[in-house]
Amino acid sequence: MRTRFAPSPTGQPHIGGLRTVVFSWLLARHGNGQFLLRVEDTDQKRTVPGAVENLLEGFRWMGITPDEGPEVGGPVGPYFQSQRLDHYAYYAGELLRTGHGYRCFCTKERLDEVRADQQARHLPTTGYDRLCRTLPPEIIDANLAGGMPFTVRLKVPLDGVTVAPDILRGEVVFQNKTLEDAILLKSDGYPTYHFANVIDDHEMGITHVLRGDDWLPSAPLHVLLYQAFGWDMPIIAQVPNVMGNDGKKLSKRHGAEPILFYRDNGYLPEAIINYLAFLGWSYDDKTDILSVDELIRAFSLERVHTAGAIFDLERLRWLNGVYIRALPLDDLLARALPYMERPAAEGGLPDTIARPLDRDLVRRVLTLDQERMKTLADAATLTPFFFEETLAYPPEWLIGKGLDAATALAGLRRAYAVLADAPAWEAAPLEERMRALADELGQKPGPLFMGVRVAVTGRKETPPLFETMLVLGRARSLARLEAALALLAAHTPSPA
């Protein structure tokens, strides 16, 4: 079994395109076959420099590695179509020789005119008017002798039908009269997608072609080409596209970000693969979490949907959280650290915090925040107060729910005393003492604890208070409490 991904290097593949890649890759792995990468750079005008490198970087990060392709090479290369021009020229010649193709000398201008005319008259069928299909040999020779540029077109049967097999939906039947004599070889000697694709898939021994269902309308052209060459067809699956929340094909417009965006925002490759695999494919009626290995074992084309699916970032976030929670602490540490240490402008901790971070401290912090993280980037947004010197927050946050400023201040003073007196700086005894204090003050623990929480972290939402103070340490906790006392005192009108 051999599958391939055949992108054109015209920009960054986004999450929607990635889904088809995941299917292809999973299928190849499932079948113990090869997954190849072939770059379809046949449109010089649209080729973006660096696009291939970028793509490969994204793939590497995802752990989706081609068995053959531009970087690793392989027995059926080259893997850039721009380096295979001789193949296409040869096969175009074959088509001309066998009468399945013909030279077309029409200019771009004439083609535009024909199209404009057809549209103006609201003709049911648009497309090339096949003028050159019946050109007398003398004219062809004369044109050739005169050095006139030409394209090679496919000679589509005028009537009858062509059936395009699609493993997902059966056979799709097309009336030949609705088909166009598609251009196979452009006048610059480059092939069009249809031509290069068929030839390369054949020459590279591709057994299963997975591609977006936007290719379905041109499937009969490919069938005709396979027939013209007398080649066996690979199994073809036109998988549905991933759509934006407006139901249209996912694109940059929908915030369809390139793959590396997800890396930079702290998503785990395994979560993305899991999410994407279940977009248009399912295992059974209750499973939605499968590891990469399990996916490889379980994946099959039979359970791929034919309807398009809308990309749901919320669900990806949830799944990402599931994967983060399942990470062994050391893995989490290794993976989260770069997100914390990167510059603040890139989402890291405030720049005032010295790098490198104390790994032991980070480990303890992550122990507390692991179950609160949805992305690795959260490791930086949830935790600055563990590392910062001074805290900034509105003084009124120190006033627990249902308390007035004076009561809160008094409570906080007592809390400071109780904590400062604590014989051991350990979570359980600390909590015990604080609960006793609440009792003594006739307060509920909640509001009292909230005052301490804000004093010590500057936030209203944190991991459990006493474990947090444990990580912070006695000295820092008490110092922050002192600072809070001063802040609240200044903010509270004296009772005099």
Next chain:
RNA sequence: GGCGCAUUCGUCUAGUGGCCUAGGACGCCGCCCUUUCAAGGCGGAGAUCACGGGUUCGAAUCCCGUAUGCGCUACCA
């Protein structure tokens, strides 16, 4: 306009003639746990299976129409 594909809770999906008064998951709401936030547990709202006709004792499941959406209609892929 022509051609093609698709259509089950807001979203991802299960379902291949009776097990479906349609199951699971995300999200949402409520309750529990609880010092906050999460996580977790429990429960709830949410789909006349796009609509209309058939076939059948029986249809989300088969057939035919209609509608809607999407895609293609380039010397782009």
